[in-house]
Amino acid sequence: MTWKEEYKNKLKTFKEAADLIKSNDRVVFEHAAGEPKSLVDAIVANKDAYENVEIVHMVPMGDAKYCDEDMSKHFRHNSLFVGSSTKKAVSEARADFTPTFFYQVPRLFRESLPVDVAIVQVSKPDEHGYVSLGVSVDYTKAACQLAKTVIAQVNKYMPRTLGESFLHVSEIDCFVECDEPIYELPNPKIGxxxxxxxxxxxxxxxxxxxxxxxxxxxxxxxxxxxxxxxxxxxxxxxxxxxxxxxxxxxxxxxxxxxxxxxxxxxxxxxxxxxxxxxxxxxxxxxxxxxxxxxxxxxxxxxxxxxxxxxxxxxxxxxxxxxxxxxxxxxxxxxxxxxxxxxxxxxxxxxxxxxxxxxxxxxxxxxxxxxxxxxxxxxxxxxxxxxxxxxxxxxxxxxxxxxxxxxxxxxxxxxxxxxxxxxxxxxxxxxxxx
Known part of the structure; x- marks a missing residue:
């Protein structure tokens, strides 16, 4: 089977992708600007299929609807770095915070926080069947390598970065396609x-x-x-x-x-x-x-x-x-x-x-x-x-x-x-x- 055939066989709808997550799973989101907006939205929309899904990530860029009060039966956020959209849930003890040095997060996934599902966003495959994690390799690469299931949103707006950012189509279990601008951080005002x-x-x-x-x-x-x-x-x-x-x-x-x-x-x-x-x-x-x-x-x-x-x-x-x-x-x-x-x-x-x-x-x-x-x-x-x-x-x-x-x-x-x-x-x- 060629990588193109394998990719086609793994291509799913957002609902089918979200259904791969099961109750009590630990789910790791790609970090910061790499967070796949539409895929995360699909998981939140599928909330009634889950109980007690643990969502783990560092800097949040989205609106973190999984931290809303009415989501407590379905999701529990475990933050490794609190952000504006998650700090209220953490301060009210509806979400958890795990202190850690950034460089040790991959080790946490190996030893303390085993990963059931990695939710990531990638570039389109190149001619050899490799996709790039783009703007977020950090702990995201380790999460993909350790997860039982890897679900990737393929997005033409994700840059193809070099280094150790690549995964082969064979290393990913499910693809959804959605081209949307990735999160941006506006230039700050310098006073x-x-x-x-x-x-x-x-x-x-x-x-x-x-x-x-x-x-x-x-x-x-x-x-x-x-x-x-x-x-x-x-x-x-x-x-x-x-x-x-x-x-x-x-x-x-x-x-x-x-x-x-x-x-x-x-x-x-x-x-x-x-x-x-x-x-x-x-x-x-x-x-x-x-x-x-x-x-x-x-x-x-x-x-x-x-x-x-x-x-x-x-x-x-x-x-x-x-x-x-x-x-x-x-x-x-x-x-x-x-x-x-x-x-x-x-x-x-x-x-x-x-x-x-x-x-x-x-x-x-x-x-x-x-x-x-x-x-x-x-x-x-x-x-x-x-x-x-x-x-x-x-x-x-x-x-x-x-x-x-x-x-x-x-x-x-x-x-x-x-x-x-x-x-x-x-x-x-x-x-x-």
Whole structure:
């Protein structure tokens, strides 16, 4: 049987595909922008056929109707990274949250969360019968390899990315065809605060460095200040449109990388169609599983790697809170700690935690003590640089007293007196600015 015949035999309607899921199955959705919208909608519409189906994924991009209150009999969401459409269900204990480092998610599927069904979105088959997972390889490839059943939505809008993104038609149990634009992440608005933070972060980046960047206005602001740099590289769990601009200007060429020289390496992608068209069949971009990209042992081999991430709160000891407000889970660890630790072990590696100094001018993000019940994401022993719009605090190797002073110096002026008071009380000091 040829692959084309096999593909045709496996082609089903959305209803037939949804019926392959059984009550009590654990179902893993493709990550982030790779989430197959129409296939997920078909599963939700088929709810009466299920009881207690566990849905597992990280960043949600859809509306997560399976988390609605009237779905509790049919679905139970197990979040590995809470998003805007799932946080209400998690906070109300109608959904669960599993803490994990991003690079260890494939291991969870092997050891702790065996996968019954993988729900993915792929490019159209090439002439050899291979489809690409496109914008999401990360844990998605492992889920497909470990699942008892793999159901794929075939979509001409999914880019054909290279690297380890491919599955053969023979490795997939069911196909549904639906051409629809994949999820996009609009370019964020960069304000004056983000520009100041970006400028400070950029001052810590040298020619020839390799970058890991998160999502949002601050990473994009950093990129905007790198136009005069040379020979930058990318080894990042994800990247977005700003990287494309620097590549087109010749700033990013990956020539100085220690590993995968000449290649941008990522586990997933989130951006606009501009990004997706750029990576389509692009040999200079390789998509790899997250247990490779985010593995600290791999990251440490990349000389001069600079990790840039954000957070919610930092206390005067340098403890970083990035995933919860008090006990309310609003995101997850993601790859922050993976890269902080990998960069700390790399030759000339640096990790930066960047944030505005306040929450809309009302609350300081630099605090004497983190909020009660908040989860510490990056420990005080792991932290390196903290950056706000008021400057840079280099904490590694500093005493608690020195850290406290350095952080107060980059806090918002409206809150420095209160922080100084707490510092002097704790350290029996007479510090002032």
């Amino acid at each position: 004056e605060i983000e520009r100041e933070i970006g400028k400070y972060c950029a001052s810590l980046i040298n020619d020839g460095d390799t970058l890991q960047l998160g999502i949002g206005a601050i990473p994009d602001a950093v990129l905007s200040f790198l136009t005069e740099k040379k020979d930058l590289g990318i080894h990042s769990e994800m990247f977005s449109d700003g990287v494309v601009d620097l590549y087109n200007k010749g700033v990013i060429n990956n020539k100085k990388k220690t590993t995968n020289k000449g290649k941008m390496v990522a586990a997933f992608l989130m951006g606009t169609r501009k990004l997706y068209d750029f990576v389509d069949d692009n040999p200079e971009v390789i998509m790899m599983p997250v247990d490779y990209v985010n593995n600290p042992v791999v990251i440490m081999q990349e000389d001069n790697i600079v990790s840039i991430n954000s957070c919610i709160q930092v206390d005067l000891m340098g403890q970083v809170v990035s995933e919860s407000i008090g006990e309310t889970q609003i995101s997850g660890v993601g790859g922050q700690v993976d890269f902080v630790r990998g960069a700390s072990m790399a030759k000339n590696g640096r990790s930066i935690i960047a944030m505005p100094s306040t929450v809309k001018g009302k609350f300081s993000k630099i605090v004497p003590v983190i909020d009660e019940k908040a989860a510490v994401t990056t420990s005080r022993c792991d932290v390196d640089y903290i950056v706000t719009e008021y400057g840079i605090a280099h904490l590694r190797g500093k005493t608690l007293r020195e850290r406290s002073k350095a952080l107060i110096a980059i806090a918002h002026p409206d809150f420095r007196d209160e922080l100084i008071k707490e510092h002097n009380k704790k350290f029996k000091d007479d510090f002032s600015l």
